[in-house]
Amino acid sequence: MSVPGPPPPDKVLPGPLDGLGAEDITPGLSDTSPDEGLTEDLTIEDKAVEQLAEGLLSHYLPDLQRSKQALQELTQNQVVLLDTLEQEISKFKECHSMLDINALFTEAKHYHAKLVNIRKEMLMLHEKTSKLKKRALKLQQKRQKEELEREQQREKEFEREKQLTAKPAKRT
Numbered sequence: 001m002s003v004p005g006p007p008p009p010d011k012v013l014p015g016p017l018d019g020l021g022a023e024d025i026t027p028g029l030s031d032t033s034p035d036e037g038l039t040e041d042l043t044i045e046d047k048a049v050e051q052l053a054e055g056l057l058s059h060y061l062p063d064l065q066r067s068k069q070a071l072q073e074l075t076q077n078q079v080v081l082l083d084t085l086e087q088e089i090s091k092f093k094e095c096h097s098m099l100d101i102n103a104l105f106t107e108a109k110h111y112h113a114k115l116v117n118i119r120k121e122m123l124m125l126h127e128k129t130s131k132l133k134k135r136a137l138k139l140q141q142k143r144q145k146e147e148l149e150r151e152q153q154r155e156k157e158f159e160r161e162k163q164l165t166a167k168p169a170k171r172t
Helices: 038-164
Strands: none
Touching: none
């Protein structure tokens, strides 16, 4: 919004000095003594000051009021813009936190897959150890059985040898 400049020369606004003569504007140049017109000069000066102030206000007040209104609108627009910006920032933060959450879920899936693999390996190792224990038990039982058979074989051979050895005859 632009502030209008002075009016063009063909349009002359009524001023505060309109209606005053030269003697009103220059009060000290009269033929009378300085004390005689003092009270009149003060009232005329007061009138002139009042008219000058009114003219000045009437000339600049509308522009100032328009500027004030424009500034109020700008301020309101800034408040709306700041609110909108804060909302967008909070949405951005939410999106950013969602990305962090997605990264955490991806990492959790990765570690879950690792745990599943470890569990499979542990189950496989458990099965292998169970088979090895069974095999070791069977081998131990087989060895014990073979040892028992060998011992029994030795006892049989010992008995046979005992029976085969010559026995002195009994005297009767």
